[in-house]
Amino acid sequence: MFKIGVDLGGTNIAIGLLNEDNEIIQKDSIPTDAHRENDLIIEDIANLCKKIMADSNICEEDISSIGIGSPGTCNISEGIIINAFNLGFENLNLKEELNKYFANMRVFVGNDADVAAYGECKMGSGKGCSSVVMITLGTGLGGGVIIDNKIINGSYNCGGEMGHMTLSVGGKKCSCGRNGCWEVYSSATGLINMGVDKCAKDKDSQLYKYFEENGKLNGKVIFDLAKAGDETSLSVLDEYIMYLSEGVSSMINLLEPEVFIIGGGISGQGDYLLEPLKIEVNKRVFGGSNSTEIKIATLGNDAGIIGAAMLEEMF
Amino acid sequence: MFKIGVDLGGTNIAIGLLNEDNEIIQKDSIPTDAHRENDLIIEDIANLCKKIMADSNICEEDISSIGIGSPGTCNISEGIIINAFNLGFENLNLKEELNKYFANMRVFVGNDADVAAYGECKMGSGKGCSSVVMITLGTGLGGGVIIDNKIINGSYNCGGEMGHMTLSVGGKKCSCGRNGCWEVYSSATGLINMGVDKCAKDKDSQLYKYFEENGKLNGKVIFDLAKAGDETSLSVLDEYIMYLSEGVSSMINLLEPEVFIIGGGISGQGDYLLEPLKIEVNKRVFGGSNSTEIKIATLGNDAGIIGAAMLEEMF
Numbered sequence: 001m002f003k004i005g006v007d008l009g010g011t012n013i014a015i016g017l018l019n020e021d022n023e024i025i026q027k028d029s030i031p032t033d034a035h036r037e038n039d040l041i042i043e044d045i046a047n048l049c050k051k052i053m054a055d056s057n058i059c060e061e062d063i064s065s066i067g068i069g070s071p072g073t074c075n076i077s078e079g080i081i082i083n084a085f086n087l088g089f090e091n092l093n094l095k096e097e098l099n100k101y102f103a104n105m106r107v108f109v110g111n112d113a114d115v116a117a118y119g120e121c122k123m124g125s126g127k128g129c130s131s132v133v134m135i136t137l138g139t140g141l142g143g144g145v146i147i148d149n150k151i152i153n154g155s156y157n158c159g160g161e162m163g164h165m166t167l168s169v170g171g172k173k174c175s176c177g178r179n180g181c182w183e184v185y186s187s188a189t190g191l192i193n194m195g196v197d198k199c200a201k202d203k204d205s206q207l208y209k210y211f212e213e214n215g216k217l218n219g220k221v222i223f224d225l226a227k228a229g230d231e232t233s234l235s236v237l238d239e240y241i242m243y244l245s246e247g248v249s250s251m252i253n254l255l256e257p258e259v260f261i262i263g264g265g266i267s268g269q270g271d272y273l274l275e276p277l278k279i280e281v282n283k284r285v286f287g288g289s290n291s292t293e294i295k296i297a298t299l300g301n302d303a304g305i306i307g308a309a310m311l312e313e314m315f
Numbered sequence: 316m317f318k319i320g321v322d323l324g325g326t327n328i329a330i331g332l333l334n335e336d337n338e339i340i341q342k343d344s345i346p347t348d349a350h351r352e353n354d355l356i357i358e359d360i361a362n363l364c365k366k367i368m369a370d371s372n373i374c375e376e377d378i379s380s381i382g383i384g385s386p387g388t389c390n391i392s393e394g395i396i397i398n399a400f401n402l403g404f405e406n407l408n409l410k411e412e413l414n415k416y417f418a419n420m421r422v423f424v425g426n427d428a429d430v431a432a433y434g435e436c437k438m439g440s441g442k443g444c445s446s447v448v449m450i451t452l453g454t455g456l457g458g459g460v461i462i463d464n465k466i467i468n469g470s471y472n473c474g475g476e477m478g479h480m481t482l483s484v485g486g487k488k489c490s491c492g493r494n495g496c497w498e499v500y501s502s503a504t505g506l507i508n509m510g511v512d513k514c515a516k517d518k519d520s521q522l523y524k525y526f527e528e529n530g531k532l533n534g535k536v537i538f539d540l541a542k543a544g545d546e547t548s549l550s551v552l553d554e555y556i557m558y559l560s561e562g563v564s565s566m567i568n569l570l571e572p573e574v575f576i577i578g579g580g581i582s583g584q585g586d587y588l589l590e591p592l593k594i595e596v597n598k599r600v601f602g603g604s605n606s607t608e609i610k611i612a613t614l615g616n617d618a619g620i621i622g623a624a625m626l627e628e629m630f
Contacts, residue, residue: 129470130470131470145569145570147462147467148465150463152462152570153571154570154571154572155444155445155446155571155572155573155606155607156571156606156607157571158571158601158602158604158606159567159568159569159570159571160569160571161568161569161601161602162568162569164565164568164601165480165565165566165568165569166482166483166561166562166564166565166599167481167482167484168481168483168484168485168486168495169482169483169486169500169557169558169561170483171483171484176601178599180483180561185484242484243484246481246484246495247481249481250479250480250481251480252474253474253476253477253479253480254460254474254475254476254477254480254569255460255467255469255474256468256469256470256471256472256473256474257469257470258470284481284493286473286476286479286491287473287476289473291470291471291473292470292471
């Protein structure tokens with residue numbers, strides 16, 4: 001049997017067809033055009049699923065399920081998007097809706113960060129493991145927890161918000177309205193803010209020079225200048241990695257997954273991020289001995305499609 | 316069938332016999348005398364199990380399993396205590412050892428805090444729930460996580476150390492050697508330290524008066540003086556509850572259990588602790604809506620016996 005994974009984003013809808021080895025054998029995408037009526041978005045998803053099947057000469061009977069990764073809060077087993085504000089979805093029974101196009105098809109819907117973590121657990125850096133925590137370091141800090149091959153998304157589908165665990169009581173302001181959330185320190189935005197703060201205090205630095213010329217910083221320039229030896233950039237990364245290690249070791253102290261996976265834009269730095277992070281985490285894990293492997297995500301944007309398609313394995 | 320639960324502590328070994336309704340129908344205890352040889356402690360456990368069976372006219376064939384809650388790191392399903400330093404146990408196969416006294420008996424061994432959380436989940440404040448987080452506010456901050464009726468103790472049996480999640484990076488020194496652990500702020504020790512700090516700055520307070528007369532504080536006196544209207548004590552509790560709410564809401568944001576249970580000495584304050592805590596947690600839960608019930612533990616010291624006896628239900 002084949003299966004379909006849908007990565008339903010605010011900008012694009014990417015859909016992939018997986019074979020029995022859970023490899024993507026066909027992939028396509030269309031713009032989401034999120035401001036449309038729900039029905040039109042759903043119709044586009046259904047039509048793109050049909051197109052992909054046709055392109056691969058696969059018929060509906062060969063598909064075991066359609067899995068969707070969506071922003072927001074989802075009831076995985078019932079295929080319901082409880083709310084996804086940026087898509088205008090509220091209590092949308094996507095299983096029922098897709099069953100209008102594909103009668104009796106099994107449909108599962110998970111939160112996009114959870115689903116990406118599930119994909120990495122099943123086919124990426126966590127392959128072969130049953131217990132994985134993944135964080136995605138981008139504009140925000142998202143992530144997912146997989147224990148015993150199941151997504152842990154809370155008793156009422158609102159769990160997994162690790163970016164909004166407190167890392168520093170009364171600390172820097174978070175976009176959620178609270179202070180000191182992990183996201184404030186460990187997202188790419190957090191890195192950039194640390195860079196801006198530090199370079200303003202060291203106007204001889206290369207980092208300040210860049211900031212002055214461009215009026216802003218980005219994550220990559222901080223890494224690039226650190227690699228080129230700029231002391232201020234190195235000190236920004238030291239601070240960034242220290243905070244990141246506090247969050248990662250907290251999660252290991254609580255959940256001790258087999259693998260802790262780092263994804264998102266910043267994870268593109270690979271070993272340059274990973275090696276010092278491991279050292280800092282190992283200092284902080286309770287009892288002095290860390291058995292959890294820390295790895296960089298490997299599936300990139302495909303994690304969402306693969307994880308969505310594989311949701312059926314949770315049931 | 317009946318089952319036996321053993322609460323193996325550093326001071327006492329408490330053992331209970333549970334009927335089919337999971338009620339303790341017989342209970343007894345002996346001193347642990349932890350500095351003895353392992354064999355002697357195990358012999359005492361076995362003999363007390365036998366005594367309890369005899370006292371209840373129950374024979375070995377009527378017992379479905381023996382469950383043990385032990386300090387330290389345990390492999391639940393294999394019945395092994397990996398290490399329990401204060402008992403001098405290291406890689407002790409308690410299942411094998413007890414099988415010398417009770418041939419073929421099923422034996423399960425869990426960490427004491429996990430097992431107490433499991434007991435509260437099954438028969439206490441979490442009865443009827445499959446997903447519970449419990450913290451114990453005593454000298455330290457221990458706790459356990461139950462998801463889908465299973466103890467989550469990590470891939471290598473070292474998880475569940477929620478007292479050593481970071482609540483405040485670079486914050487107050489913790490006994491574990493790190494800074495800013497949740498335990499530093501929310502244990503009874505943390506409360507007392509907050510009291511000592513605050514009353515030293517307000518020498519007109521009733522709290523300082525108590526401190527001066529007795530040379531020390533305890534948790535109860537802080538609550539008692541707060542109830543009597545002492546402003547300093549009230550301010551200590553405000554700070555204490557604020558920190559506690561940061562930790563509790565972090566756990567809810569991550570795991571969103573059906574019930575979050577507060578146990579340990581400080582939980583004896585009941586609603587006086589619980590009501591302001593709920594208000595502070597509700598302010599902090601991500602998305603502005605908290606579905607997790609927060610409750611005080613109800614089983615007291617029996618949680619360990621009941622949870623240990625019921626470990627068999629995990630398999």
